[in-house]
Amino acid sequence: MTEVVAALDQGTTSTRLVLFDREGAPVASAQKEHRQICPRPGLVEHDPTEILAATDAVMREARAKAGVEAAGIAALGITNQRETTVFWNRRTGAPYGNAIVWQDTRTAALCDRIREGGEAERIVEATGLPIATYFSAPKMAWALEHVDGLAAAAARGEAVAGTIDAWLVWNLTGGPDGGRLVTDVTNASRTQLLGLRSLAWEDDLLAAFDVPRGMLPEVVSSTDASAYGSTRADGAFGGEVRIAGVLGDQQAALAGQLGVREGDAKNTYGTGCFLLQNTGAEIVRSRHGLLTTVAARFGDGPATYALEGSVAIAGALVQWLRDNLGLIAAAPEVEALARTVDDNGGVHIVPAFSGLFAPHWRSDARGVIVGLTRHAHKGHLARAALEAVAWQTRELVDAMRNDSGRTLDALRVDGGMVANDLLMQLQADVLGVPVRRPAVLETTALGAAFAAGAAVGFSPPLDERRDRTTVAREWTPTLDPDERERRYADWKRAVERSLGWAAS
Numbered sequence: 001m002t003e004v005v006a007a008l009d010q011g012t013t014s015t016r017l018v019l020f021d022r023e024g025a026p027v028a029s030a031q032k033e034h035r036q037i038c039p040r041p042g043l044v045e046h047d048p049t050e051i052l053a054a055t056d057a058v059m060r061e062a063r064a065k066a067g068v069e070a071a072g073i074a075a076l077g078i079t080n081q082r083e084t085t086v087f088w089n090r091r092t093g094a095p096y097g098n099a100i101v102w103q104d105t106r107t108a109a110l111c112d113r114i115r116e117g118g119e120a121e122r123i124v125e126a127t128g129l130p131i132a133t134y135f136s137a138p139k140m141a142w143a144l145e146h147v148d149g150l151a152a153a154a155a156r157g158e159a160v161a162g163t164i165d166a167w168l169v170w171n172l173t174g175g176p177d178g179g180r181l182v183t184d185v186t187n188a189s190r191t192q193l194l195g196l197r198s199l200a201w202e203d204d205l206l207a208a209f210d211v212p213r214g215m216l217p218e219v220v221s222s223t224d225a226s227a228y229g230s231t232r233a234d235g236a237f238g239g240e241v242r243i244a245g246v247l248g249d250q251q252a253a254l255a256g257q258l259g260v261r262e263g264d265a266k267n268t269y270g271t272g273c274f275l276l277q278n279t280g281a282e283i284v285r286s287r288h289g290l291l292t293t294v295a296a297r298f299g300d301g302p303a304t305y306a307l308e309g310s311v312a313i314a315g316a317l318v319q320w321l322r323d324n325l326g327l328i329a330a331a332p333e334v335e336a337l338a339r340t341v342d343d344n345g346g347v348h349i350v351p352a353f354s355g356l357f358a359p360h361w362r363s364d365a366r367g368v369i370v371g372l373t374r375h376a377h378k379g380h381l382a383r384a385a386l387e388a389v390a391w392q393t394r395e396l397v398d399a400m401r402n403d404s405g406r407t408l409d410a411l412r413v414d415g416g417m418v419a420n421d422l423l424m425q426l427q428a429d430v431l432g433v434p435v436r437r438p439a440v441l442e443t444t445a446l447g448a449a450f451a452a453g454a455a456v457g458f459s460p461p462l463d464e465r466r467d468r469t470t471v472a473r474e475w476t477p478t479l480d481p482d483e484r485e486r487r488y489a490d491w492k493r494a495v496e497r498s499l500g501w502a503a504s
């Protein structure tokens with residue numbers, strides 16, 4: 001008897017498997033972290049085989065906790081960190097080294113070269129994405145130049161380049177023994193090789209980055225009951241389970257927040273911070289540093305699009321306080337430490353560890369701490385870290401309002417950091433609008449589950465669920481508007497201090 005739908009959430013720092021019932025309530029889950037490999041400043045890598053091992057482990061553990069067999073799982077939905085790129089051999093399944101993570105900046109010189117070659121405007125028009133180290137195509141171009149044997153294997157038709165969703169689906173469905181080599185349209189839209197209108201790999205984009213078409217997976221819809229295949233019978237589920245949907249993590253979070261109508265918006269607080277607003281069938285071009293991206297394509301229906309603001313460092317800043325500075329022993333402790341002070345003591349942290357993403361797009365920026373005095377202590381640093389997340393989100397909201405002409409009446413939030421009540425109050429204060437936290441915080445996994453469940457008829461379509469959303473808690477602004485703008489001006493001055501460091 002079918003009992004649950006499964007969602008595999010492969011994120012930047014960990015892999016989770018969550019089982020949901022028909023109403024979207026979590027039944028069981030398992031999570032496993034993987035290493036962040038940083039061999040040199042600016043380089044961020046993941047071991048693809050470690051991610052596969054974690055995937056296998058969480059699938060087994062969650063199924064065991066729920067006590068369900070493969071026959072009791074209606075479908076599997078997958079959501080994943082975007083832009084991170086894996087290179088592997090389709091004959092052997094072996095990766096060509098580590099995956100290059102979305103935060104990695106090794107392609108800065110290559111991006112400069114493409115800009116200087118006069119290609120930037122055409123690429124932005126076709127893809128909705130600026131030339132930046134963030135996206136997959138520069139990573140592919142770099143790897144073809146620098147990874148031993150990759151270009152030769154590509155010429156022989158053996159090498160594959162894909163985002164994490166393609167790596168997972170291929171391995172889960174058989175790998176070298178008949179695995180499905182496909183990628184969903186939302187992930188493909190983050191490569192800089194997919195045309196927003198055509199929803200296909202485009203020859204001029206491939207030529208701009210010198211990426212062979214034969215290396216790339218087939219692009220398919222976000223939900224499809226047949227394109228993705230089923231998990232191996234001898235795999236971690238103990239039987240075949242149909243993979244019915246795949247969405248990039250931020251698009252999945254938008255779906256999990258049931259942001260399926262034009263104007264719906266959400267902000268996800270994870271390793272980075274990502275604000276998405278659904279623009280429906282309209283491709284809205286940003287004039288204020290945002291991205292235009294594919295929100296989803298469900299089955300044979302038309303694609304929907306979104307404006308997106310991407311911040312590289314949010315929760316990762318708290319991890320830095322923990323792992324690099326030793327100010328806290330565990331990430332949740334940052335809230336208690338920040339509450340030991342009433343304000344930031346004049347201290348601002350700009351966490352430009354990988355440059356600044358939206359709305360600045362400055363790869364030459366680096367992290368700075370400004371405003372230090374003898375008065376400042378670790379409590380002020382903790383509070384400044386939380387405020388940095390809130391102010392970066394304010395920049396995104398302002399840019400999105402200027403692009404779309406829509407003013408948010410409230411902000412829907414999700415992700416691991418939204419458990420921090422102080423951060424949520426700070427966010428309401430700096431935005432001047434209510435902040436609403438849903439009952440189910442794991443909306444990224446929930447969106448993948450909703451999409452896959454709907455594709456196989458296990459659960460209703462997302463638009464039919466929209467009016468059933470439950471707000472668990474709401475924060476309203478308490479900060480005086482004039483004080484809010486004064487503090488925002490201080491934040492902007494701090495951002496200016498971060499610019500140009502990588503070039504000096």
